[in-house]
Each structure stands twice: as structure tokens, then as C-alpha cells.
Amino acid sequence: MTRHERRTQEQRRNTTRAALLEAAAELVVELGMRAVTLARVGERAGYSRGIVTHNFGSKQALLDALAKASQSGFVPGVGDMPPGLERLTALIEGYVNELGRDKVTGRAFLVLWAEAATTTSELSKVFRERDEAFRADLRDDVAAGIADGTIHADTDPSDVAVAILGQLRGIGMQRLLDPGAFDPHRLGRAVAQQWRRALSA
Structure with missing residues (x-):
């Protein structure tokens, strides 16, 4: 596997993770935290529940990641x-x-x-x-x-x-x-x- 291929795989992982976090954010805003499930997040993002579980492991870990990601670099510069x-x-x-x-x-x-x-x-x-x-x-x-x-x-x-x-x-x-x-x-x-x-x- 070349260095370029490894970078591409990492980019794909980052893209998938960002799409899952965006889907989770949409569901939180629309339905509230309690209504968010790994299956719903996967469906909203166009992935399987297995992909969500692979990336985050649990709903709690997904929400934790969303809380951290949504404020990182919130004010540019x-x-x-x-x-x-x-x-x-x-x-x-x-x-x-x-x-x-x-x-x-x-x-x-x-x-x-x-x-x-x-x-x-x-x-x-x-x-x-x-x-x-x-x-x-x-x-x-x-x-x-x-x-x-x-x-x-x-x-x-x-x-x-x-x-x-x-x-x-x-x-x-x-x-x-x-x-x-x-x-x-x-x-x-x-x-x-x-x-x-x-x-x-």
C-alpha cells in the first residue's frame, strides 16, 4: 500500500466521520438527544448502523464527539x-x-x-x-x-x-x-x- 493510498483512506475515514457527526447534529436539533440512535444517524448520513458503531462505538461516544467537534475552532482566527x-x-x-x-x-x-x-x-x-x-x-x-x-x-x-x-x-x-x-x-x-x-x- 502506498503512502498516497493511506492518505486517501484517512481522508475517507475523516469524510465519513464528519458526515456522521453532521447527521447526528441534525437529529439532535430536530428531535432532541433522546431520539438519536446509531441506526437513525447512519440512515440520515447514508451509511449503515455498523459504520456508526465502528466509528464511535456507542451513542454516548457519538454525542461526546459531537460536543467536542462542534466547539473546536468555533471562532476562526x-x-x-x-x-x-x-x-x-x-x-x-x-x-x-x-x-x-x-x-x-x-x-x-x-x-x-x-x-x-x-x-x-x-x-x-x-x-x-x-x-x-x-x-x-x-x-x-x-x-x-x-x-x-x-x-x-x-x-x-x-x-x-x-x-x-x-x-x-x-x-x-x-x-x-x-x-x-x-x-x-x-x-x-x-x-x-x-x-x-x-x-x-
Whole structure:
């Protein structure tokens, strides 16, 4: 088997996995988490249940993978920025802007996040970990801003991280419930500016 053939097989696996996650996201949004089965996901994606099981093993593993994949790189470009106030406000504005794209994976993440908040399933653990990772990134930005003098020295990074994450998730849930409630681009700029004014030294 040549190196090119191995790459092609890997590309096929990645394509299959992406199609299965997209199908799972559509079903979560349309029917809710409890209605999602490996057979339904396979059928929606045009594959057999066996392919779904081969890729994920179980419904729980599939939902865990969806939760992780739907937020990875959610805001393009911020990963390349150094920590600090600029990255923080770019992340806030970018996050709200991305909500306006109405990607099915983003909507599925919010549905699963709400489900995780009201159950004691393994899904709750996954979302606690995802939220803590998000808060850690936010704390890093605030701490870096304090260190370089762009953010008030008496700011508590943990408090700010909790407040920002809560605001972003809340905006996302409002978008999920009523897509026409606000203009994501205008609101993204406004929220970012509010945090810049509140934090700037």
C-alpha cells in the first residue's frame, strides 16, 4: 500500500466521520438527544448502523464527539492571536457573529448543553470539561491583559470568565429559541465593546 493510498483512506475515514457527526447534529436539533440512535444517524448520513458503531462505538461516544467537534475552532482566527484584551474581545465578537451562521453543529451543541445542565448523565461531565476549558482560555486572556497593563489590575480573571461564558451561552440559547430576536453582527460588536470598556485600564 502506498503512502498516497493511506492518505486517501484517512481522508475517507475523516469524510465519513464528519458526515456522521453532521447527521447526528441534525437529529439532535430536530428531535432532541433522546431520539438519536446509531441506526437513525447512519440512515440520515447514508451509511449503515455498523459504520456508526465502528466509528464511535456507542451513542454516548457519538454525542461526546459531537460536543467536542462542534466547539473546536468555533471562532476562526483567535487561536493565532496572543492572549490578552484584544483576543478576548475578538473572541466575544466572533462568538456572537458565529451564532448568526446558524450552523447545525452549533445549534446541536446548545441543545446538548441545555440537556447536560438538567441531567446527571455522562454528557454532563463532557460539558463541564468543555466549559472549564473555555473559562480557562478566558482567564488566560484576562490575566495576560492585567500583566501587560491593558486590563484593570484589580480584575478577577475567574469572575470575568464565568460572566463572559454565561453571557455567550445565554445569547446562544436566545438565538436557538428565537433566531430573529437580534442581529448577531451588531450585538457581537456591542457586547465586545461593553467588555472592553468594563475591563480597560
